[in-house]
Amino acid sequence: MAGQPGREPANYIARLSEWADAHLTLVRSISTGMAIAGLILLGKSIKLTTKFSHALDIPVEFIEKNVKLRGRLHRITERGLEIEHVPIILPIISSLQKRWHSDGLLLIRLAGVELTPDGTIWLKEKMQPSQMMWFQLLGRKESALDCLVVINKGRFSSVCLNEEILRQGLGKTVRVEGLAHESHIYWKLHKRLLQAELKAVKKNKGIWKEETYIEKFKGLMSNNKYVKKLKQFATWLRIRF
Numbered sequence: 001m002a003g004q005p006g007r008e009p010a011n012y013i014a015r016l017s018e019w020a021d022a023h024l025t026l027v028r029s030i031s032t033g034m035a036i037a038g039l040i041l042l043g044k045s046i047k048l049t050t051k052f053s054h055a056l057d058i059p060v061e062f063i064e065k066n067v068k069l070r071g072r073l074h075r076i077t078e079r080g081l082e083i084e085h086v087p088i089i090l091p092i093i094s095s096l097q098k099r100w101h102s103d104g105l106l107l108i109r110l111a112g113v114e115l116t117p118d119g120t121i122w123l124k125e126k127m128q129p130s131q132m133m134w135f136q137l138l139g140r141k142e143s144a145l146d147c148l149v150v151i152n153k154g155r156f157s158s159v160c161l162n163e164e165i166l167r168q169g170l171g172k173t174v175r176v177e178g179l180a181h182e183s184h185i186y187w188k189l190h191k192r193l194l195q196a197e198l199k200a201v202k203k204n205k206g207i208w209k210e211e212t213y214i215e216k217f218k219g220l221m222s223n224n225k226y227v228k229k230l231k232q233f234a235t236w237l238r239i240r241f
Contacts, residue, residue, distance in 0.1 A: 052085045053104025055145050063137045063178065066185070071106065073131045076123050080109040080144060083135065110162045111138045111146040112176040112193045116207060119170030123161070127151075133161075138189075139178010146177045148189070166196035169206020173197045 052058050052069075062069075071083035082105040113119075131151060139146040149161040165171045173193045179186040201208045 049087045051087045052106065055106055055140055055143050058137065058140070058145070063140055066136055066138060068134050068136045070132060070134050071108075073127055073129070073133060074105055076120060076127060078117075078120060080107050081123075081149065082106070083108050083133070086132070107144045108135055108147050108149060109144050110165060110171075111148055111178070112173060112189060113162050113165055113171045114174045115165060115171045118206065119165050119168075122165070122168060122170050138176060141177060163192060163196040166193055167199050167205075169200035169203075169208045172207070 050057075069085060069087075071085045074082045074084055076082070084105055133149055133151045135145070135147040135149045137145060137147055150158050151161065152158050166173060173190070175181075176186055176189055176193075179189070200206055204210050
């Protein structure tokens with residue numbers, strides 16, 4: 001009997017030790033899980049805060065999920081808008097962002113729009129140097145990105161350049177590259193662009209402007225074969241005499 005009470009503390013300590021070991025394993029598992037989750041979140045933050053200097057640097061999932069990015073306009077060319085990507089700044093990883101800083105411009109095309117030369121001129125006149133804008137990724141072809149481009153016009157208003165170009169009659173609606181033809185987002189966007197184009201058609205703006213009767217008559221006369229021969233004969237007379 002004397003030996004039995006002596007076993008109770010030993011059993012108690014053994015059980016306590018087993019409980020501690022079991023819970024220590026649980027704590028380690030939880031800590032490991034939290035660490036992995038933290039790394040995953042950090043990885044996503046790194047992607048969102050990375051400065052992209054080339055279209056091919058942008059992850060495929062960004063384009064598939066139509067992520068919106070912001071940037072600063074540098075110049076407008078016949079190929080599209082050259083924009084400097086301005087990533088989101090997070091204090092936690094700001095030091096890493098400085099290391100990842102890279103120079104380079106993204107070539108952005110207005111998705112679903114066939115821009116006219118006058119449209120390019122209009123953009124150069126209306127857009128301000130270093131203007132900030134948002135661009136939503138819809139597709140990528142080689143070194144160019146097809147996007148919806150939005151600029152702020154005030155504290156509470158914004159303008160989609162894709163639609164505005166069509167409303168001014170400075171472009172035509174074309175297939176939205178990068179989006180599946182049968183997808184909901186494709187038809188939703190295509191409808192918006194067609195509605196913007198229809199406004200220009202109704203108001204006879206830009207390329208949809210109807211010629212006056214005098215302009216039509218001049219055009220017909222300039223293309224008339226008989227009139228062309230008369231002009232050639234008149235030119236021959238001036239040279240001859």
